[in-house]
Amino acid sequence: MAKIETPRPIRGTQDxxxxxxxxxxxxxxxFERVRKLYRFRRIEMPVFERTEVFARSIGETTDIVSKEMYSFEDRGGESLTLRPEFTAGIARAYLTDGWQQYAPLKVATHGPLFRYERPQKGRYRQFHQIDAEIIGAAEPQADVELLALGDQVLKELGIADVTIHLNTLGDAASRDAWRAALLDHFRAVKGDLSEESQERLEKNPLRILDSKDARDKVYVADAPKIDDFLSDEAGRFFADVTSGLDAAGVKWVRAPGLVRGLDYYRHTAFEFIPDEGSASANALGSQSTVLGGGRYDGLMDSLGGAPTPAVGWAAGIERLAMLVGEGHADLQPHVAVIPVGEDALTVAQSVLAEIRSYGIEAETSFRGNLKKRMQRANASGAAFAVILGSDELASGLATVRNLSNGEEYKTPIRTLDVDLHTLVAVHKFNRGSQPDPLADALEGTQVKMTKDGLVISLLGNAPLHSDDQ
RNA sequence: GCGAAUGUAGCUCAGUUGGUUAGAGCGCCGGUUUGUGGUACCGGAGGUCGCGGGUUCGGAUCCCGUCAUUCGCCCCA
Incomplete structure (x- = not known):
């Protein structure tokens, strides 16, 4: 008997x-909430493109294109690639779909990306990012707005121990002059550099500034600084960005060694990096950047479009999720509906429908006797159980059990939705969860339960909803 | 592409210098309790020890290969 072998998941993917x-x-x-606050428009993008979309924009010769893309031929012989980033696809859409008409255009999206890499902590072959771009705006205010968005997203996620590391690469002329000076500087000491950096010297000299090797750090310290090569215009641009950030209350630090590898980057470059020794730094291991981006004024040209200024960032959802920790499940108390016996099944369904339509989270288990279902209700973390058996059907009074303290009482099945709404609000309030208008109204009061029914005495003299805040 | 560590029950792991029937905790199923969960007690199911080969009277344990996972290097749009 041949045993069927269960297919394994693809390396670097996660369930x-x-x-x-x-x-x-x-x-x-x-992210969705905050990007609306900043009026970034939601866009949806395909997960694959013609390979040339990425090859042209990123550069044919880089490791990225030659080794790290998921490329394949479709049945027509066309080379397609699963998107390794958002930016190139968005730039393509901007050119092919006439999005120029919306310029300056603020867009946001999120979804899966693919890179053929060796998986490690916080790095997967299929991973997910949130992404924001401003296209068609050459003004430094766009950079400020974009950075402020990223800063607020992290703050609202409760990630406080992360700082913006900010640099400028200048305009094309500044950047080229700086690069040439760096080459001179490092070539003079080539033999003393690490093996990796000797390689970088030919392929990507700016990257030497990022090196972790002690042998390189000696020479990185006195390497030429971009500031000495900035044109007046580029210097003014950077000053406008930083003063804008200060005005917006966004904290940043200057990181003169921070570079972006690709040629199309200009001016602003930034990474949000956990502070040294912080909880976030420890949580991420060697994968430290949680959000990164910059200005890519040179990208549209490489795709055959008119020169178009743009700035954007992306952040790994998995990495951010590692930093926000647990405690995001089951913030809302929920109700378990427990039918006992065949006759109760349909009543349970209509009760579920009613209390859900009232906005209360509710579920029922599909099988088992009362004991079994109570066990499941408890395991699911339900705040209340509603028991519907023959007694309840006969009397029209449901049994409501508070699963945190075992208190039990009867309440008319007809008005279960209203009664549960009150109970859930009180429960939330007692637990110190997010304030609810009803819970506010109930502050400092008590809800009385009696054998005959759920009596919410204060409902007669307190408003259900409070509009004065 | 390179380096290191780890693969034993659904999960997290123990398993001594090679030795008889491979264990624990949690989870799961059942019982103490036929309409009452969470605590407690009792019982039960569940394992080709990643896979293949070798050494040996005997391999979860030692050797070789292979696959997978994890962490790091390179790279990082």
């Missing part, structure tokens, strides 16, 4: 459930 999945969703929901 997420539980607290990690809740944290993931929390990151996306927070």
């Amino acid at each position: 997420i459930i539980g607290p990690d999945a809740e944290a993931f969703a929390h990151v996306v929901e927070t």
